[in-house]
Amino acid sequence: MRIAHPNEPPARRLATRQPGGGARVRVAGAMLLRLWLVLLVAACANGREARSNAARLAASAGMQRVDIQTRLFHLVAYARFGADPVLHVYIEGDGHAWSTRTRPSDDPTPWSPIALELAIRDPSASVAYLARPCQYIEAGSDPACEPFYWTAGRYAEPAIASADLAVDRLLARSGAQSVALVGYSGGGAVAALVAARRHDVATLRTVAANLDTAAWTSRQSSTPLIGSLNPADYTDRLQFIPQLHFVGGEDSVVGLDITRSYESRFRRLQCIRTEVVSQVGHADGWPARWPALLGQRVACAPADVSRN
Numbered sequence: 001m002r003i004a005h006p007n008e009p010p011a012r013r014l015a016t017r018q019p020g021g022g023a024r025v026r027v028a029g030a031m032l033l034r035l036w037l038v039l040l041v042a043a044c045a046n047g048r049e050a051r052s053n054a055a056r057l058a059a060s061a062g063m064q065r066v067d068i069q070t071r072l073f074h075l076v077a078y079a080r081f082g083a084d085p086v087l088h089v090y091i092e093g094d095g096h097a098w099s100t101r102t103r104p105s106d107d108p109t110p111w112s113p114i115a116l117e118l119a120i121r122d123p124s125a126s127v128a129y130l131a132r133p134c135q136y137i138e139a140g141s142d143p144a145c146e147p148f149y150w151t152a153g154r155y156a157e158p159a160i161a162s163a164d165l166a167v168d169r170l171l172a173r174s175g176a177q178s179v180a181l182v183g184y185s186g187g188g189a190v191a192a193l194v195a196a197r198r199h200d201v202a203t204l205r206t207v208a209a210n211l212d213t214a215a216w217t218s219r220q221s222s223t224p225l226i227g228s229l230n231p232a233d234y235t236d237r238l239q240f241i242p243q244l245h246f247v248g249g250e251d252s253v254v255g256l257d258i259t260r261s262y263e264s265r266f267r268r269l270q271c272i273r274t275e276v277v278s279q280v281g282h283a284d285g286w287p288a289r290w291p292a293l294l295g296q297r298v299a300c301a302p303a304d305v306s307r308n
Contacts, residue, residue, distance in 0.1 A: 046096075047107040051136050054078070054113055061120035063129065068169050070162035072144045076136040078116065079170060082125030086202050087176035089128045089167055090119040091194075093185030095135050097150045104147035109135045115184040117287040118207065122294060126174045130166055132187065133159050148227070154186060155213065155228035160193045167194060178202040183209055185254065185282065188245075192231035196238050203298040204243045208282050210254045211245065211262035219258065235265040243272045244298045248280040271300040 055065065058078035066077040081087075095110035109131075119129040132154070134145035149159055171179055180203045183191030188209020195201045210216040212232035217224050231238070247256045259274050266272060277293065280286060 046111060047109050047139070050096075050109045050111050050113075054116055054136060057113070057116055057120055058129065061127070063120070063127065066128075066170070066173070068166045070165045072158045073133040073149075073162045074137060074142045074144075075133065075162060075166045076131045077128055077166065077170060078119075079128035079173070080126065081174040084125035084174070085177050086124070086180050087126045087128060087171055087174040087178070088119075088122055088124045088180045088182065089130055089170060089191075090115045090122075091163065091181065091183040091187035091191045092116065092129070092131050092135060093187045094150060094154055095132060097154070104151050107134075107139055108132065108150035109137075112283060114207075114283055114286055115182070115187050118182065118184065118290045118294075121287060121290045123291075126176055128170045128174070130163065130170070132190070133162060152223070152225050153227040155189055155193060155225065155230070157229065160190060160197075160229060163190055164194045164197055167198070171200070181205070183207070184286070185209060189213060189231050192238060193229050193234065195241055196231070196234035201241050204238070204241050205294075205298060206243075206245045207286055208248050208251055208254050209245065210258055212258055212265070215261040216254060216258050219255070220253075232262045232265045235262075235267075239266055239268045240271060240300070242298045242300050244296060245272070245274045246286075246293060247274060247276050248282055248285070249276050249278040250281045250284075253282040273298075 058065070062080045063078040064080070066079050068075045068077055092110060092113060092115040095108040096105045097108050099105045116129045119127055133149045134142060137145060149156065153159065167179055178200045179198070181191040181195055181201055182205045183189065184207045186209075188206030189211060191204060191206060192209070192211055195204045213225055213228060213230045214232065245259050247254070247259050256274070256276055263269065263272055263274065275296075277289060280289060
């Protein structure tokens with residue numbers, strides 16, 4: 001019996017093990033190629049449909065597309081600007097980051113843009129929706145778009161710096177003096193990281209956000225986000241910003257324990273409030289509940305609450 005060398009190509013090993021192996025390998029290879037092409041075409045179609053859907057949603061609320069070129073990324077935003085001293089900026093979640101549990105997607109554009117759904121329900125005069133790096137971008141049009149920036153590096157310094165610069169550009173166009181940041185899911189982590197480096201943040205709201213990314217990956221038994229920043233490491237810079245964090249009572253992706261872990265890193269708690277919203281999951285139910293949730297006051301408590 002012939003023993004194949006360990007470095008011999010798998011196709012050749014199979015062909016030497018049994019009669020007709022070469023034909024089987026060619027058939028299997030052709031089937032895999034066909035499957036890959038089907039998946040590629042489907043992904044492209046889903047990406048086009050997602051981009052069209054976002055444009056329609058934004059237009060329904062009087063928001064127009066704004067393209068922002070940062071130092072590294074081409075970011076997409078939708079906005080309407082009116083007479084308002086505060087610009088409300090909604091930051092999208094991680095989007096379609098993975099095709100499977102182990103394979104990153106080719107296009108992280110969200111198929112269901114929850115942050116945009118929230119933004120179009122905000123009655124404020126000046127509202128902007130900010131997508132994450134490589135979302136709503138045609139494949140191959142931005143050379144900086146690599147899977148690292150929607151997988152392990154989704155909260156890496158270049159991504160956060162780009163979001164911060166995009167907020168600067170949107171704020172300048174709006175004429176507002178301050179910004180109210182709202183982030184959904186991973187966009188909540190981005191919103192907190194952006195808030196930590198700014199001095200004009202009026203409020204910080206998050207929805208189903210993984211605010212302690214180290215605790216979150218541990219809870220999910222996932223690989224740590226090597227190369228990403230963790231909002232829980234910046235609590236000293238966030239402690240004076242009025243914050244309201246919404247957690248879904250039925251959320252199995254980001255639970256209350258993650259927000260509590262984030263809170264535990266603060267010494268002063270007077271500016272932080274967390275609310276569990278019943279009968280809401282990670283993605284389901286938030287848009288319908290948002291007008292009422294948005295109406296809640298976000299402010300620091302008058303009395304100092306300290307963690308000794």
